[in-house]
Amino acid sequence: MRRILITSALPYINGVKHLGNLVGSMLPADVYARFQRSLGHDTLFVCATDEHGTPAELAALEAGQEVATYCAEQHEIQKRLGEGFGFSWDWFGRSSSEENRTLTQEFARALWRNGYLEVRTTRQVYSHADKRFLPDRYVIGTCPHCGYERARGDQCENCTRVLDPTDLISPRSALSGSAEIEIRDSAHLFLRQSAFVSRLREWIDTHALDWSPLVLSIARKWLDEGLQDRGITRDLQWGVPVPEDIAEGKLSGKVFYVWFDAPIEYIGATHEWANASSNRRWKDWWFGAAAQDVRYVQFMGKDNVPFHTVGFPVTIMGSEQPWKLADQIKGFNWLNYYGGKFSTSAKRGVFMDAALEILPADYWRYYLMANAPEGADSNFTWEHFASVVNKDLADVLGNFVNRILKFTHARFDGRVPDEGVYGADEHAVAEELSVRVNQYTNYLEAMEFRKATAELRAIWVAGNEYLTKAAPWTHIKHDRARAAAAVRMGLNLVHIFAHYAWPFIPNAARIIHNAIQPSPEVIPWPDGDMGQALNQLEPGLKVTVPEVLFSKIGDEQIEAWKARFGGE
C-alpha cells in the first residue's frame, strides 16, 4: 500500500478565509486526499491554523481579547467552516500547540548546534505609545525618494522602492499614529540560508521534471538572486519562545518568527494527531527509514512557494536529521473577483462563512476546482459560477440521476430490473468510459484539476448520450427486456458516477450512492474493468429517488449576490 502525506498551507488565524485562499490550498489538498483514500492508499491529510505573529496580536487587541483566547475562538471558527466545506482532515491543528512549541525549539537547537544560526544585532522600531516593537510595515512616514507621505517602512507604495523604516522622514506608528518612536538595537537569530544554496539547488533540480514551471521558477529566482540569511526571531509576546540554552540566553523573552514555526506545524499537527489517540505513530510519517516510503505532497498559493522551496527546506536540511522533504509541491495562482483582488477590508468577494450560508459546499467545490488558477490567475464572476453550476451540476449530472431513477420507479417498481441482456450500446458506453476514467484518474494523479473536472463532466455526458441512444422509454412499449437492460445500465452508471465524483463533491456523491445502496465511509475507486463495474448491481435491488440534487441559480440571485458581495 502506498503512503501519502498531504499538507495544505496553513490558513492564518486572522479572520475567515475567502474563496481564493481555499482554491489554492485546502480545497485541492482535500480533493487529492479523498482521491488517494478512494484508491485505497494509506493517506494522512493534516492542516492547522497559523496563529503567531503581529497581525494576530493586533486583531486580538482590536477584539478586546487576550491573544490566546482570540486564537482559540478563531481556530474553532475556521475548523467549523473547513468541516462545512467537507475537508477531510485527519487533523486540524494549531501552530500554538505544545507539540509545535517543542518541535520548533528542537529544530532551533539543532540548527544552533550545527552552526546555522547566528546572533546579529538589528535596529528595530519601538513605539512608546503602543508599548511594542513595530514590524516595518507598521511604521509609516515620508518616502525619502519621492516624498510620498504615507510610505510604509518596508516599501513605498507610491514609487515602489524597497525601504528600511530608518529611511523614513518623520516616521510614526501606523497603529497609534504616534511619533514617539525610537530605534533600538535588538539581538536576533539569523538562519544562514546562504549556506544552503547549492544543496537547495540540487534538491530543486531533482524535481525539474515533476514540479510545475510556476514552482520551479519561483524557487530558482530566489536562489539566482542570492539567498540572504533571514531573521527568524521577533520582539513579540505571542509565539514560540526562544529557549534559554540557545546563544547563552541572549534572546530571552523573544519568540520565533511565524514563518519559522508555521511550516514546522505540519509536523506538529501530525504529532497532535498522534497524541489524540493511541496506536498512531507520527514520526513514521516524517522521520528516517520508517518514512522512506511516504510520498509527501504540499499544496499552496504562489505567495507561499518561497517558504516551502527555500525556508522550510533550509530548516530541515540544517537540522542534519532525516526529516522528510516534500516530494511534490503544487502551487496555485490567484483567484480574482471580477478582475480585482478579494478584499476583507473592502468587503469584496466571497468568504467561507458567507459562501456556505448561500449554497451547499459542493457547488463551490466543483466550480472552484473546475476553474482552479493552475496555469494562470483565474477569475470569479457570479455569471460564470451560475452557468457552470446550472449546466454541469444541475443539468448534466443532477438531471441524469433524476431521470433514470424516476423512470425506474415509473416502470420497474423502483428496482434494478433483471430482464434483458447488454448489447452494442452498453458495450460502447463501457468502452468509452474505460478510456475516460483512465484519463480522469491520470489527471487526478497528476493534480491537474481543471482537466480532471472536464473529464469528469465528459463521463457524465457519456451517461446522457447512452441513455438517449438506449431510449428505454421507447422500447418499454414493445420490448420490455430491452428497456430493462437499458435501465439496469443507467442505474449502474449512476452508481459509478457517485464513486468518481466523490473527491470533488462528497456530499452529493454520497446522496447519489445512497439512492442506489448504502455508501461506505470512504467511497472506493472502481477498478479497471468497466464492463464489470457497470454490471455489479444486483437485480431486484430497491432504489430511491433523492430530492433534487442541485437547484439552479437564477438571475435574481445573481443580481442579489453581486450587490451583496461587491461585484460590478
Next chain:
RNA sequence: GGCAGCGUAGCUCAGUGGUAGAGCAGGGGAAUCAUAAUCCCUUGGUCGGGGGUUCAAAUCCCUCCGCUGCUACCA
C-alpha cells in the same frame, strides 16, 4: 526599475513545430424518461502587432503593445 506569467472563437480556457480545439453562449434538428433537463448537427478565430528562423510557427528567436503578479518584516 528587476523578475515571472499571461494575451487563441462573444465568454472561460486547452493546445509548445506538421491541415486551428473543448465547454458555455448563438443557429438548426431529434426525442419526450427527466430539475424545459437531454442528444445530434452547426455558425464563429488573419492564435495581441511587427520582424526573423524553418519545407512547415499559436508553438522557436527578436521587438513592440497590453494585462497581472512577485520584489524578501502582510500572511
